Amino acid sequence: MTRRNDTVPVAVHLVAVWLAGCALSAVQSQAVLVGLFAGSLPWAAGLLAVVAALAVALLALLGRVANVAPSARRAGPAAGREGLAQDAPGARVRAGVPLTAGRAGLWAWAAGVWALGTLGAAAVVVGYRVDHLETALPVHLAGGACYAVAAALFVPGARVRLGALGTAAALAAGGGWAALDATRPPTLDEWIAANGVDRAMLRLGDPPPGWTVQVLGASEDGFGADYERAGSPRLHLGVARAGQDHRRADAAGCPVPLGDPVVCTDDGGGRLLVAWGGDRPYRELRLDAGGLVHTVTLDGPGADLAAARRILSLLRPATDAELAGLTELPMRR
Incomplete structure (x- = not known):
């Protein structure tokens, strides 16, 4: 011993x-x-x-x-x-x-x-x-x-x-x-709190008729969801805090091009339509409101601009049912 x-x-x-x-x-x-x-x-x-x-x-x-x-x-x-x-x-x-x-x-x-x-x-x-x-x-x-x-x-x-x-x-x-x-599957509130997500950023626009919405993910920096309809290019909604995008922009908020051409158009209702050129052109419809930047990305020339406008015109807090899929994503503990 x-x-x-x-x-x-x-x-x-x-x-x-x-x-x-x-x-x-x-x-x-x-x-x-x-x-x-x-x-x-x-x-x-x-x-x-x-x-x-x-x-x-x-x-x-x-x-x-x-x-x-x-x-x-x-x-x-x-x-x-x-x-x-x-x-x-x-x-x-x-x-x-x-x-x-x-x-x-x-x-x-x-x-x-x-x-x-x-x-x-x-x-x-x-x-x-x-x-x-x-x-x-x-x-x-x-x-x-x-x-x-x-x-x-x-x-x-x-x-x-x-x-x-x-x-x-x-x-x-x-x-x-x-x-x-x-x-153990976390509750939605547990997932949001553990990942440091600001509930104010969890915003969706009502899907246009014939469209479905799927929440993709959320983090401290942003929130994203996809809108889909058979036969149409998908629309992606991203929500982020104002000022988070550090790219140079002019007085109207149009990004200053570094290579590919960029064309900005006032779309009315506080929206800005940004058309990106290059080998894979796409468009973004942006709306600044309440300290948040809401951006709908339209892939391809056939994307439905009218549907994108409707999404931004009907923005609201996402419901718990719409956010339920977040609990299946990785969570910090």
Whole structure:
């Protein structure tokens, strides 16, 4: 068992494993991503094997250091190999991890910690991919904790091992709850709040007769929907805040062309018709109102301009039923 005066060395050992585990979580997750995009299975397998070998070697180094407790260092050369684990015959083990006293045990410990820690860290990374966190730092900190818990399972003493098992159970329960919660369909209000969407931008125009509308998506920067009718080019409505378009424009709001010709026409009712030339000409019908810019894009010469005008003339807040499809899109948590 571990004596009370060995608590600090054991704690230092586990903190060192945690820090190393944070680095291993980051490096190995990146190695997996590189391997997935490598396009060559042998190359990817070789890369992962090299990274795993280096990870086990790093843990073996930590295990070797952990075995040399302060009391063992004081035992002196005369104690020989046994001095690393005990002060005198019959004395209790003072080293943090007695298993690492021998070479075979050291590598077995390193491999065991790597296998258990990597299994836990992989589960954390998968949960991170599901939850769409903005930064990976908390993920790698939690991944490092998995390695520390795995190392604690090899530390002598029932209290330490029970604590490690309890921590592992808590991490597993928390991860399971997070994964279950991530699979639960969010409500519309939850989705809008989580993605930072301004409800004021969620505006649609009543579809003209024979047309259907489909909401495509929403974000902090804008909102978009498509209007479709059999036999007609689709119309796309985009809503954004005024001033968000940083392209140069003249006093009338017409974009200054950088290459292809641009022709702007006052369409009445506060609308501006912008015709873009070039190899793939298209038109935009714009309406600035209430601090928002509503733009209907007309693809191709056969697009229905009258329908676009009707959409902009009947703008209103989108209903929850029309926005229901947003909850099927990715959501930040």
